[in-house]
Amino acid sequence: MGTMKDAHNLSRTSAIWVTLLSAGLFGIATPAVKPLIQGIDAQLGAGFLYLGMGSGLGVAYLFRGRPSAGILPSETPWLALSLLSGGILAPWLIFWGLSQSTATATSLLANTEVVFSTLLARFLFGEHYSSRLFLGVGLIVGGAIALSGAEGTIALLPAIAVVCACAL
Numbered sequence: 389m390g391t392m393k394d395a396h397n398l399s400r401t402s403a404i405w406v407t408l409l410s411a412g413l414f415g416i417a418t419p420a421v422k423p424l425i426q427g428i429d430a431q432l433g434a435g436f437l438y439l440g441m442g443s444g445l446g447v448a449y450l451f452r453g454r455p456s457a458g459i460l461p462s463e464t465p466w467l468a469l470s471l472l473s474g475g476i477l478a479p480w481l482i483f484w485g486l487s488q489s490t491a492t493a494t495s496l497l498a499n500t501e502v503v504f505s506t507l508l509a510r511f512l513f514g515e516h517y518s519s520r521l522f523l524g525v526g527l528i529v530g531g532a533i534a535l536s537g538a539e540g541t542i543a544l545l546p547a548i549a550v551v552c553a554c555a556l
Contacts, residue, residue: 415495418495419491419492419495422486422490425483425487430483431480433486434480434482437479438475478552481553481556482498482549482553484546485553489543489547489550490542493547497554498550500554
């Protein structure tokens with residue numbers, strides 16, 4: 389595996405700042421969206437999410453040019469599965485869970501995505517764990533558990549929906 393510099397054209401400091409900005413935006417996204425989805429169907433909310441994402445990618449396409457797809461026929465089933473789970477089912481589940489619970493509870497449950505991503509990297513892609521990774525995942529889960537009582541409880545079905553969305 390190459391160094392961080394081999395993976396992209398950002399310096400280490402820039403990559404750290406981009407990562408921190410991404411984490412911050414991820415953290416405020418759920419509470420920011422909650423007032424906007426009051427009274428609309430979860431499917432429509434998920435559609436607006438992807439409309440916004442598509443618009444952003446369209447702007448990037450205009451400035452950076454067309455990316456090379458290079459999809460092999462053997463990769464088509466994986467692509468279809470990714471589109472179904474991550475592009476249709478997961479957004480609907482997260483928006484439905486958010487519409488049925490508080491933004492705080494949903495945001496805290498969204499931290500399970502880190503756990504699932506870590507497990508996926510380990511068992512599907514053979515990534516090696518370090519003590520820092522275990523510590524980081526543990527702190528994220530522990531913080532979510534510690535803060536979860538502050539806003540009250542969440543019903544079981546919305547909680548399952550959010551966790552399943554994170555697993556997808």
